Amino acid sequence: AAQLFCTSANMSRRYDSRTTIFSPEGRLYQVEYAMEAISNAGAAMGVLAKDGVVLVAEKKITSKLLDTKAVGVRREKMYKLDDHIACAVAGITADANILINICRLAAQQYHLAYQDPIPVEQLVQSVCDTKQGYTQFGGQRPFGVSLLYAGWDEHYGFQLYQSDPSGNYGGWKAAAIGAGHAAANNVLKTEYKEDITLAEAIPLLVKVLSKAMDTSLSADKMEIATMTKDASGKVVHRIFDSAEMQPFIDAANAEKAATGAAAP
Amino acid sequence: MDYLMGVKGPDFVMICSDSAASHSIISIKKDEDKLIPIDSNKLFGVAGEAGDRVNFSEYIIANVKLYALRNNTELSTKAVANFTRGELAKALRKAPYHCHLLLGGYDKSTGPSLYWMDYLGTLTKLNTGGTGYGSMFVLSLFDKLWHPNLTEAEGLDMMKQGIAEVKRRLVTAPSNYIIKIIDANGIRIVKNWDQDV
Numbered sequence: 001a002a003q004l005f006c007t008s009a010n011m012s013r014r015y016d017s018r019t020t021i022f023s024p025e026g027r028l029y030q031v032e033y034a035m036e037a038i039s040n041a042g043a044a045m046g047v048l049a050k051d052g053v054v055l056v057a058e059k060k061i062t063s064k065l066l067d068t069k070a071v072g073v074r075r076e077k078m079y080k081l082d083d084h085i086a087c088a089v090a091g092i093t094a095d096a097n098i099l100i101n102i103c104r105l106a107a108q109q110y111h112l113a114y115q116d117p118i119p120v121e122q123l124v125q126s127v128c129d130t131k132q133g134y135t136q137f138g139g140q141r142p143f144g145v146s147l148l149y150a151g152w153d154e155h156y157g158f159q160l161y162q163s164d165p166s167g168n169y170g171g172w173k174a175a176a177i178g179a180g181h182a183a184a185n186n187v188l189k190t191e192y193k194e195d196i197t198l199a200e201a202i203p204l205l206v207k208v209l210s211k212a213m214d215t216s217l218s219a220d221k222m223e224i225a226t227m228t229k230d231a232s233g234k235v236v237h238r239i240f241d242s243a244e245m246q247p248f249i250d251a252a253n254a255e256k257a258a259t260g261a262a263a264p
Numbered sequence: 265m266d267y268l269m270g271v272k273g274p275d276f277v278m279i280c281s282d283s284a285a286s287h288s289i290i291s292i293k294k295d296e297d298k299l300i301p302i303d304s305n306k307l308f309g310v311a312g313e314a315g316d317r318v319n320f321s322e323y324i325i326a327n328v329k330l331y332a333l334r335n336n337t338e339l340s341t342k343a344v345a346n347f348t349r350g351e352l353a354k355a356l357r358k359a360p361y362h363c364h365l366l367l368g369g370y371d372k373s374t375g376p377s378l379y380w381m382d383y384l385g386t387l388t389k390l391n392t393g394g395t396g397y398g399s400m401f402v403l404s405l406f407d408k409l410w411h412p413n414l415t416e417a418e419g420l421d422m423m424k425q426g427i428a429e430v431k432r433r434l435v436t437a438p439s440n441y442i443i444k445i446i447d448a449n450g451i452r453i454v455k456n457w458d459q460d461v
Binding site for chain 2: 112113114115116119121122154155
C-alpha cells in the first residue's frame with residue numbers, strides 16, 4: 001500500500017516511521033495508513049432522519065464458535081456512549097475500545113461538572129482533540145478507528161457526526177465508513193432525501209449495506225441501532241435483535257435478487 | 265458582614281445586597297456593587313472575604329465566557345450553579361474560597377431560578393434565600409411574605425421590608441443597598457440607595 005502514495009519509489013518510506021512529521025509533499029503518512037486500515041474493516045453507516053438517527057454495521061467476526069452471551073463479543077460495532085449518544089465504529093477493535101472509553105469518560109465528566117448531558121458535538125470535539133494529539137506529538141501512532149456518532153441534545157436535536165484518525169470531524173445527513181464507504185456514500189447521495197423519516201431510513205441503510213457487503217445479509221453478520229425519542233420525550237438507544245432485523249434483511253435480500261444486482 | 269437576599273417569582277428573580285465595603289471599623293466605600301453579572305441573564309451575589317469574592321467570581325465568569333465562545337451557546341443557570349459548586353468543592357480541601365453566593369438567572373426554556381451556595385460547596389435551589397447577619401432577621405420574614413405568584417412589585421416590597429428590618433435590629437446595619445432584577449429582558453437595577461434610582 002505504501003507504493004500507492006509514493007511519487008518516486010520508496011522515497012516515502014523515510015517519512016513513515018515517525019507519526020508526528022510531515023512528508024516533503026506535506027502529508028502525514030501514518031494518518032493516511034490508519035485510514036487505509038479502516039477501509040479494510042467492516043462497514044458502518046448512518047442516516048439522520050427527522051425523527052431519529054439510524055446506524056447500521058457489518059460484523060466481521062462471525063465464527064460459529066463465538067460465545068455470543070459473553071459481554072466482550074456481544075457487541076462488535078455498536079456502543080452506547082451516554083444515555084443520549086451512541087456510536088458505531090470501524091477499524092481496529094482494540095483501538096476503538098480505548099476511544100469509546102474516552103468518550104464515556106468525557107460524557108460523565110461533563111455531567112459531573114454541569115449536571116447536564118453533554119451536547120453531542122462537544123463530545124465529538126473532545127475525542128477528536130485527543131485523536132489529533134496522536135498526530136502531532138508523543139511519537140505514538142494514530143488510532144486506527146473511524147466513528148459515527150448518533151445522538152440527541154436540546155440545542156440541535158438529532159445529530160449524526162463522523163470522525164477519522166486525523167481528528168477531523170463533520171456533521172452529516174448520511175455517512176458511511178469502513179469497507180466500501182466510497183460506493184456507499186455515492187448511493188446515499190442519490191437516495192437520501194430531506195425530511196426522510198426513520199421508517200424510510202432503516203430499509204434504505206440496510207439496502208446500502210447489502211450493496212457494500214460481498215455476501216448476502218443475515219442477522220448474525222450485522223447490527224442495527226437507532227436513536228429515537230419515546231412517547232414521553234425520553235431519548236432511547238435501541239440495538240435491534242435478530243428477530244427485529246429479519247424483516248429488513250428479507251426485504252433487502254429480496255430486492256437484491258429481484259433487480260438481479262450481482263456485484264461483479 | 266455582607267447582606268444578601270434573593271427572591272424568585274414566576275417570571276423574575278430579584279437579588280439584593282448591601283453596598284458597604286469596610287475594613288474593620290473603617291468604611292472604605294458605600295457604593296460597592298456586589299451583584300456581578302455573569303452574562304446577559306444571570307448574576308452572582310457574592311458575600312464573604314474581600315479578595316476571594318472578586319477572585320472567585322471573576323474565575324467563574326471567565327470560564328462561563330470561555331464555554332460560550334468555544335461552544336457557541338450559553339450555559340443554563342443550573343449548569344453554571346453546578347459548575348460553581350464543583351469549583352468550591354474542589355478548592356475546599358486545598359485552598360478554600362471563603363464566599364457565599366446567590367446565583368440568580370432567567371433561562372428562556374425553564375424560566376427564573378435562584379441558587380444558594382456556601383464555601384463548603386453546598387448548593388440548593390430556593391424560592392427565597394440569603395446570607396449574612398441581616399439574613400437572620402429576614403429569612404423568616406420572607407417565609408411569611410413569599411407566595412408562588414409573586415409580582416415584581418411585591419418582590420421589591422419584600423426587599424424593602426427586609427432592609428427595614430435589618431436597619432431596625434442589626435447594630436452595624438449597612439446604610440446603603442442595591443437591588444437588581446433578572447427577567448426575560450435581562451438584568452436591570454431596580455433600586456440603588458446610593459443613587460436613588
